[in-house]
Amino acid sequence: MDTVVKGTHGRVRGSIADGVHRFLGIPFAASTAGINRLRPPQPLQPWSGVRDATMYGAAPFQPAPPESAGTEWDTALAGEDCLNLNIWTPDPGSRGLPVMVWIQGGAFEISSTAAYNGTNFARDGVVCVVINWRVGADGFLDLGDGQANIGLLDQVAALEWVRDNIAAFGGDPANVTVFGQSAGAMSIGVLLSMPRADGLFRRAILQSGAAHHAIPTETAQRIGGFLADKLAVPQTREAMAAVPVQRFLAAQAEMKADLVARPDPARWGPEVVASSMLWQPSIDGDIIPRSPIERIAAGAGSTVDVMVGSNTEDWKLFLAITGVIAKVTERDLAESRSVDGFPPIGVYGLSAETALREYRSHFPGSSPGELLAAVETDWWVRIPALRLADAHAKAASATSARTYMYEFGWAAPGLGAVHAVEVPFVFDNLDTNSRLFGPLLGTNPPQELADTMHGAWVSFASSGDPGWPGYDLERRTTMLFNAGSEVVYDPRPWERALWEGVR
Known part of the structure; x- marks a missing residue:
């Protein structure tokens, strides 16, 4: 019809x-x-x-x-x-x-x-x-x-x-x-x-x-120059736009391989080496x-109104699905060595000694690969989410806008609460045959969690209230989504303190 x-x-x-x-x-x-x-x-x-x-x-x-x-x-x-x-x-x-x-x-x-x-x-x-x-x-x-x-x-x-x-x-x-x-x-x-x-x-x-x-725009422009060099054309938009699309794309893939093979912060910029993302927003001043x-x-x-959150073991996904998580050793961490193209622990701003000491004390049974994943999770998403919630809550105190924080904790079978696993719950589409998200869900993902999470997103979009108290710098109220979801308060105090001034 x-x-x-x-x-x-x-x-x-x-x-x-x-x-x-x-x-x-x-x-x-x-x-x-x-x-x-x-x-x-x-x-x-x-x-x-x-x-x-x-x-x-x-x-x-x-x-x-x-x-x-x-x-x-x-x-x-x-x-x-x-x-x-x-x-x-x-x-x-x-x-x-x-x-x-x-x-x-x-x-x-x-x-x-x-x-x-x-x-x-x-x-x-x-x-x-x-x-x-x-x-x-x-x-x-x-x-x-x-x-x-x-x-x-x-x-x-x-x-x-x-x-x-x-x-x-x-x-x-x-x-x-x-x-x-x-x-x-x-x-x-x-x-x-x-x-x-x-x-x-x-x-x-x-x-x-x-x-x-x-x-920084200086970093982004340097990468743009590398692409022009790879294409063997002048560093102008007109010249680069004239390059056939497939060659343009192939050159980007070649640059990514160069970055993985030679992750030199002096060449690429520390932000690019840490993220392995050549193409990202540029602080261009405009x-x-x-x-x-x-x-x-x-x-x-x-x-x-802002709601922000992350998954408990977010960045573990990439180490796990590549099998690298089992290859990381204590020596790799202590000497801040990269493993199979994954950045060394030292690029994230904490010294290897400090990171090992703090994360080992809070996750005593974790393997070296799991410790690296925990550091990566904090650098990539958890600490940025906390900083955003803090900044927005403070600035919005002068307006009627609200701030909310969540954490997604449901552990996908064999993986944990990793990156992207919350997406099918948000869309209320637990299709285990999906080629993109299905492999993350196992055989029996909890529909009740999808009902709860999807319902919270709809409620927030409709009224600005997802169904739990707002976030402030005193209580840091956080909704923990899991098979049994619950409100918790300031669940990550040691990480906030550890990364202060670093991330």
């Missing part, structure tokens, strides 16, 4: 299934082809007739795009018309429904909207939007020419489209919640601080990512005026 909606640029035809209206692949900006290659998003031109919106649109170019259509990836290959979004709504004829805009993760390098199905948000009265945005050098090439952070500008363009069009799909443009995970959450941490994103959302949920991942966490502490985003 079809359903037609008229937006500001023209009409789109979606489909209806199980009472939910679905619109896929709607463009929110112009094609990135030709003169628009490697440039900020350009305005979309209106179309005549009715545009089909029953199939996923193109994914953004990325170093390892899918080779064919599949249920976990966009059903078209990566392409120039990648600035598109998907919508699930209970009824386009409704008025004033809360809106949730999902910003997906992928280390600022990979991306696919089709892994995220908003049906169950629509089932529960929310208009759910999932957006594409450019990744890798396409999204984060900084050449010092005033055109940095294009991927973030894509996100802003999508939010502006939502502001101007979502009422036609039943949503309230004044009640938009952005939510995202990993690099998506890191993006939201930046958006909270970005002048150009001011006023585009009322609430924000940051899952395993906060407001720390942005690099789009990102200064460090996002510093701007939030100074009051940016203080009128936005």
